[in-house]
Amino acid sequence: MQSTQPAFFKQGPKPLTRLLIFSALSFVLIVGDARFAMLGRVREQVSILLYPLQWLATAPFSAVRTTNDFFTKQTQLLAENRELHDAQLAAQAQAMQLTALEEENRHLRQLTATQASQPQATQLVEILYNGRDPFSAKLIVDRGDKQGVRSGQVAIDAKGVVGQVVRVQPLTSEVRLISDRNHMVPVEVARNQLRTVVYGMGRAQPLEIHNLAPNADIEPGDILRTSGIDGLYPAGLPVAKVIKVDRQATSFARIICVPLAEIDQHRFLLLLEPPAARPPYPAEAPASAPVAKKRGR
Template identity: 70%
Template sequence: MAFWHIPNAIMQATQPTFFKQGPKPLTRVLIFSALSIALMVGDAYYQLLGRVREQVSVALYPLQWLATAPTNAVIEASNFLQRQTELIAENRALNDVRLIAQGQEMRLKALEAENAHLRALKVANENNPRESQLTQILYNGRDPFGAKLIVDRGQRSGVTEGQIVLDASGVVGQVVRTQPMTSEVRLISDREHMVPVVVARNQLRTVVYGTGRQSPLEVRNMAPNVDIQVGDTLLTSGIDGLYPAGLPVAKVVKVERAAGTAFARIQCQPLAAIDQHRFVLLLNAPPTLPPYPESTPAPKAKGH
């Protein structure tokens, strides 16, 4: 055993000074503890390390920023996506509210227009020469070349063929066919419809003819020098026994008196808003007119 300890002693004796150990660990702990306590006390009461901390914080700030940059980037991206999702949802909700409000506004305007039309019909009903009943337009007739309407009043409501249909502005047409629950109305613009009228300005009697749906009415077979002017109002004459006298029918919008023609070309615009409303008035059937006088045979000539 002694043989092995001899080289160790020789090696320790021959070690350079920079390989020698410093103070013992316990001594180091005591020294550094005392130094730490002194620095804490000095910093707490005398702010000895304030400038040092400032310089160290400035030097360490880039490292701190680099260390926290990925986490901050993830947080910012998450917050951005969350805000985008919230904004999209809020935008959709506001758009839905806007669409609902626009729909309600449109319905409100339609109801206001319909209410104004019904009030006008009420006034017209009070001024009509006959009693009438309110009816609603269901749909247009099936014939694409005709000008007809189907209304929701029929035989069960006392509607008969020949009844006149009006709105607040004038004559719409005439009932030409009845069913138990509905009736078919031929408009004054229909090609097969004609109305005896008088010019309100001079009481000139004539007849106005339909030329097709959404086409102007015509006054036919009138001489070029006839006293009809643009702007004249045509009223029902009442001589046909169907239309009461004095109902507005049309307004003259064009008069052409070409040289060398046998008749003037006169176009009129219906006063009734045929394609604009859902409700019209049905005038009750006219009273029975007295029969035509019977013709008596001519007396025979006596022979000579």
């Protein structure tokens, strides 16, 4: 009776034999794949089967890399956005400064043209600040006694009369605006030479003409200019424009005007030289006593 050995004790090829077989098989596969591309299709199929495992293995690293890239780009975008915003603000500030310089340059050209058109000498002054008294309309300019400014000089801009110098310090001067309550300017209507006086009503308030008869020949739109009869304001300077005439208010017409000068819009003014003192009138010669004729004897 033939004895059977349990399968558990069966032995296959020896390890050395297996090594030789698999080495030879590997060599054949390497040579065949290198020379004849025998395993190309097999490699493609295997890569398709292994792709999910490869994706699962690399997914955490890809997620970390993507998250880092997202936050890095987010930080870069925020920094670029901040830089662009700062550059925009700087450009806007430069544009506003350029606009202000262009406006100031235009005003200075107008003052230069006005200066050339004046028969008397003028002096360019810069406004430093408004007067501190809230109940008056005054300006402080940067020229004073040392620069030849004198009390009584008329201040004008390119459009008309601004005011008059009322106080002179060594380095600064005080200009009372025509809108001040204590200021009055003798004027005439340019259309018909009707003489009157225009009064200030306060800072940022219109001007008024008082004590003019209701039937006076003055209409809205009339231009008022200095009459020159006071000896302080040279004749012919534009002062104001009539905007309203109320002939029914009281026994006198109520006439509202607005200054032609752009009082609160610029930094520079022109000061006119004060008019020269008029020579005194010559005294009249006393009448000579009549000479008595001698009667002949």
